[in-house]
Amino acid sequence: MQTSLQTVDALRRSGYTGHRTCESSFHTKGGFAFSFTKPKANANVIDTDRRLSLLRMFAKRMKITGLPRDGERGTHMDNNNLVIVTDFDGTLMKEDVGDTVMKELGILEREETIEVTRKFIGKEIGTMKWIEVAYSFLEGRQAEVDELLESVSPRQGAPRFLDFCKERQIPVIILSDGMAYYIEKLTQKFGIEADKIISNPIRYLSDGEYSLGFQNPNPSCRWCGCCKADAVRRLKEEGSKVVYIGDGVSDLYGSSFADWIFARSTLANFLTESGEQFYRFETFDDIMDVFAGDFDAFSAGTAARMRAKENTFCRFA
Numbered sequence: 132m133q134t135s136l137q138t139v140d141a142l143r144r145s146g147y148t149g150h151r152t153c154e155s156s157f158h159t160k161g162g163f164a165f166s167f168t169k170p171k172a173n174a175n176v177i178d179t180d181r182r183l184s185l186l187r188m189f190a191k192r193m194k195i196t197g198l199p200r201d202g203e204r205g206t207h208m209d210n211n212n213l214v215i216v217t218d219f220d221g222t223l224m225k226e227d228v229g230d231t232v233m234k235e236l237g238i239l240e241r242e243e244t245i246e247v248t249r250k251f252i253g254k255e256i257g258t259m260k261w262i263e264v265a266y267s268f269l270e271g272r273q274a275e276v277d278e279l280l281e282s283v284s285p286r287q288g289a290p291r292f293l294d295f296c297k298e299r300q301i302p303v304i305i306l307s308d309g310m311a312y313y314i315e316k317l318t319q320k321f322g323i324e325a326d327k328i329i330s331n332p333i334r335y336l337s338d339g340e341y342s343l344g345f346q347n348p349n350p351s352c353r354w355c356g357c358c359k360a361d362a363v364r365r366l367k368e369e370g371s372k373v374v375y376i377g378d379g380v381s382d383l384y385g386s387s388f389a390d391w392i393f394a395r396s397t398l399a400n401f402l403t404e405s406g407e408q409f410y411r412f413e414t415f416d417d418i419m420d421v422f423a424g425d426f427d428a429f430s431a432g433t434a435a436r437m438r439a440k441e442n443t444f445c446r447f448a
């Protein structure tokens with residue numbers, strides 16, 4: 132008898148495309164009113180739900196376990212469990228969209244934001260506290276945010292890289308300490324497909340309300356809005372080989388559990404200072420040269436510059 136995951140793969144080979152959903156997960160700790168909005172349904176997502184429902188019924192009858200839960204990716208047997216985890220702002224996108232919004236709407240100049248920025252730079256607080264203050268000022272400003280989103284674009288080579296991953300059935304996870312609203316809007320606008328989007332559930336809701344919350348399922352550490360370390364750590368526990376792509380401070384936490392790191396900007400500087408091995412990039416064409424050029428080695432887990440340093444700064448229960 133086939134195992135459940137072989138069954139999923141058999142389904143996929145016969146045209147199953149259901150795992151490519153776009154969904155944020157979240158939790159309810161931290162004293163905030165969290166909301167969950169499943170992104171706009173499309174044919175693909177409906178297809179996923181129906182197929183997985185049938186598959187679950189079949190699995191239950193045959194006493195098979197291990198099927199992916201809602202919002203989870205399936206396991207890919209043909210690429211040795213490679214997973215791409217990419218940051219959004221300043222990585223998948225050319226611009227840091229969150230910074231652009233904060234700057235252009237004058238939020239960085241507000242007294243309250245200046246104070247939390249001072250504390251953030253002094254390492255007195257993490258992004259969770261910063262977001263709690265700064266993002267509260269986006270309430271009621273959806274039209275202005277939407278207008279700013281017209282001026283941003285994906286980083287060069289990103290579509291080709293994502294196509295490459297899709298062709299080889301390599302799951303892509305967008306992992307961001309930014310705002311779900313603009314990530315979902317921009318991924319839809321540019322046709323960016325991801326198997327999962329993990330970001331802070333901050334959204335303008337259809338009833339005009341503004342929802343502010345965090346994506347941090349790690350009760351031992353309330354430093355970041357989105358605990359990137361927790362997300363990558365979980366992937367490793369599931370047996371994935373993680374290729375991490377990022378540019379900022381929050382990526383230092385996430386990438387410290389990955390197998391290989393592609394870094395630019397601040398993240399590249401941090402990694403250089405700490406003596407960590409990584410691949411430097413500016414465009415996704417740079418990443419393609421390395422990743423696609425040496426794909427067999429990445430797939431086999433033997434590619435060069437494997438991350439080696441232990442994470443000594445993230446806390447877990």
Ligand SMILES: [Mg+2]
Pocket residue numbers: 218219220221222227377378379
């Ligand atoms: Mg970034």
